[in-house]
Amino acid sequence: MDRRVFLVLLLAGCADTSTNAPLSPSTAAPTPLGPAPMPPAPKPVTAGGDINFDAWLAAFKQRALAAGLSQALLDRELNGVTPDPKVVSLDGRQPEFSKPVGDYIKGVISDDRVAVGQGKRETLTFLPGVESRYGVPRDILLAVWAMESAFGKLQGSFDVVRSMASLAADGRRRTWAEGELIAALKIIDSGEATRAQLRGSWAGAMGQTQFLPSNYLTTAVDNDGDGHRDIWGSDSDSLASAANLLKKGGWKPGVGWAKEVILPAGFDYSLAEGPREIPSWWEALGVRRADGLLWTAADAASPAGLILPAGAAGPAFLALPNHFAIRTYNNSTSYALGIGLLADRFAGGGPLVASWPVETPLSLADRMAAQIALSRLGFDPGPADGVIGAGTRKALRAWQQDRRLPADGYLSSDMVARLKAQAGIG
Template sequence: MRRRLSFMLLLAGCASPAAPPASTPIAAHAGAVAQSAQATIAPPVASGDLVFDQWASEFEARAITAGIEPAVFRREMAGLTPDPRVGALDSRQPEFSKPIGDYLKGVVTADRVAIGQRRHADVAEFPTIEAKYGVPRDVLLGVWALESGFGSIQGDNDTLRALATLAAQGRRRGWAEGEIIATLKIIQSGEHPRARLRGSWAGAMGQTQFIPSTFLATAVDQDGDGRRDIWTSRADALASAANLLAKAGWVRGQSWAREVAVPPGFDFSLTEGPRETPAWWADKGVRRADGLPWAAADAEAKAQLVAPAGASGPIFLLFPNHFALRQYNNSLSYALGVGLLADRFAGEGPPVRPWPQETPLSLVDRMTAQRALTALGFDAGQPDGVVGMGTRKALREWQKARGLTADGYLSADMVRRLREEASTATATPAA
């Protein structure tokens, strides 16, 4: 899941942890840093890139208003230049969209499952973390695996430089500036120097790939060494991930999802719709795919039905814990990947129903489908090639109106049908 934009980790409403007392080593170090910075105030940013320098000059006042000391801002921004690699990655959109089944087959691999099952038993911190936060170790292993390959692939980009590049480009300026301010607050506090704050091109850091604001609000010092170290401390990284999920509403003892089977003629327009108990879904013929009864904690929970690969693929009831995972990364594919890995780490098998073989859709295909839906009276929103909730909703409505299985899955066949119908409608003169 290295493509993911981990900036979606931001948890709205989480308060930053209280500043340490003045007697703590971190606070004392912060004071020394501030004094040193004021003694050697650097010149303003002069990277030679006019757009970048103008943004940095304007941003300085906003950063100071947000609590960044002028000397700290000048010191850390001095000599900063935009990173062309970050700019290119941010503006790039995949030409082809991998079908979700292919993506998940690439996530839940035999090697990854074997590593996770070994780590299941040999991470000594898991019992304490599970007891404190209520998040099972298998789920934390799934997050750890997808975010950094169990800590082995963290990224080595300068977080401040990466975020400054994103801010100057302007597409996500407000978000990026907020993360820059969070980065500077970490440095200003003395908890970590800028050299430690390294990660992905999108600003995510450490073994659990936290963006800076999430680090401030959610990271914890599990190993008790006086600082929150999600880069080298396995205990801190995993406990921080557990804290994030707990704050996002993780329910102890409840499943994240369960694969289900539906009867012939099922109304797939109910997918991504109501959240109801398993008993409500049972009245519509929905049963667990493995034939087992519902656990007590699941039987009382409200779940949403999804068919991520359409009616021909595995179908799931998503419980509230799935949506807690989506607070970590707001992607159905990501949350399914974490959950299915967790199931395998726990000794469960793959989905009962196999993932179908599908043809990858090009960017042109996806945009064509969106334009066709809108032209036919089913608003798919901006034709950007991103098949999100709005596109799937419009597709379900079109499918239902045409007597098709309304599963909202954009296959190559659906693209062809939409293109042909839109072309015919355009070619037919109005009466």
């Protein structure tokens, strides 16, 4: 997980599970981890048939030759490759139901996972050195490791070369997939890893910290000093590589990632996902840290933006710069919250002060209906694709303000019902 250039993918299928889709960092072009959402490419051929796949493959080989790969390498690794229909299906699948962010976070922070992470933070002797070298706290790295591969146990079993070929031939994100396929072939050609090692998620994320092939080439490091950048078998290399990716993604040493806050009565919720101001600016509006503690000097001097992952009814956070650095790994609010909150628990922190609301998962049909309703009512959310991203939330806030509702931009089942009723959608 690649919009920013330093994208690594999270367990490839690990898309944003919250209905509150990611906001893009203002400090860099957005780039989620995982297959980067690229503009849809023309689809002259598909991976649905051998003839079309072979036609794409022949054309790709010419492009790969021009990129410096040898004919012998291409023939050895690609001759006989067939499209994987499961990969193509997973790439085009829109979840029928979206998991509420509170349920997602509860799934991330289990007692067992916290216990394992706390044990590893005390026993992995290389962690202090990695922390010192890259400036990324060990607890954040352990949280990434836990989320990406269950501490290295679940790395994926898809053939990355075949997956990338399947996605490229399918055509929806051809440019991106061909780039990752070329990167995978370069890894094999370099001798750093064999084709058999290049196993990962359906979307091409590899190893214990789920790097895309391009991220491996540019960002993986040999931290254990054995001469190999081994993100599959070396805990040390894996976590140091993740630290390097976060550092390249803008991680600021000594600065926090976010703090839970309490909002005053009558607060203007439309400020969510809006201005990035230092904490004292927010305090002047009545915003207070939920734990009652003072800000560190570094945090007090850092711009922070308000996020309401579950709307006005759920916990509120002031997101500091490192929240957005986490999202270079996976550009999802839910993912970044999961990483940060899990890291806090590894460090001995307690649960949130506010509770997550009990919610009903929204169906794809309801999400699309809400977008259609907003459009009919004159509030443009973008395409009615069921993806509740920044455009939909902005349109929803405008509609909520127009209706004198708390303008938190959060699409709950109640908001869906109100929108459908006003727009006359049955």
